[in-house]
Amino acid sequence: MIKTAFALSFALSTCMVLPALGAEQFQCPLPSNPNDPAKLEQIRGLLPDVNTMKNIERLNATIATLRRDGVSKSLMIDHLVGAYCLMVVREAPLTEAEKAALVRRFTGQVTRLVYSLESGLDIIINVPLTPDVVDAVNSVAEKQGLSGPAWIAMTIDDALQQQRTTSPPELPAGFSSSC
Template structure:
């Protein structure tokens, strides 16, 4: 089975030669034809939100839910979301190859969080911007506690609500 790590590695690869339909300006995107797709790939192709639209949290949540309804595993859902998103970023001429790869990596991380959070329907995922100093402090406190920054934030919020 192809994993999300495989798609992320493919996305990050910037190749100097060759080209294909999912490739632009050095960023190679996973192709839907290369991914594990359930018996009804036509249904998956009809995903409503594609490209940059998937950066919207509601659209990403809906797309992740749709892919799960089509029978895709969590890994395959993540890979498909990346394959639907990546070509739009690859086509942005104003971005360098490094910026494109970074943007797709950020999306892959967000897509992973959304898809994996669906395993527990009681969880909600919030995107909260933090200034760099606050983010660094959160990371440090989480490291000291031996947990991820996300876990530290969740525990802190839960504690504050008690």
């Protein structure tokens, strides 16, 4: 379980927008589901401009719209960051480092908003972890601009999404698949 969590964190951290050392031109990451350009355009239309982080109400409304449309949390973040990044690239007066910093901050903010408690119906689970595991979680989360709990929630959600797409759903005990 922990190996899976760290593998997921590594995969997520490699997708973060960080310019390579010595890189001359800022580039946006490719969305994990690039075959839906219409969705990316729709999301870009929902974001006001590169200053969208200052308009938290608009960003929350965009996230609420995507939730109503049934977009998974991981795709929501992926598409929001992809759309925002394309807007940042067009900002000519910004340096490459400033563009990367804007996208990193936006990624952290969007992830926190998407994974924040959505209602009073969410369940909080207390899981004992050793101090070294907590330190590792907090370190990885901080690199992604997240709190430890937000990173854990995101990692679990991503693992469940991946499991749903790779294996058939399990039936509860006592149920059979025959009619």
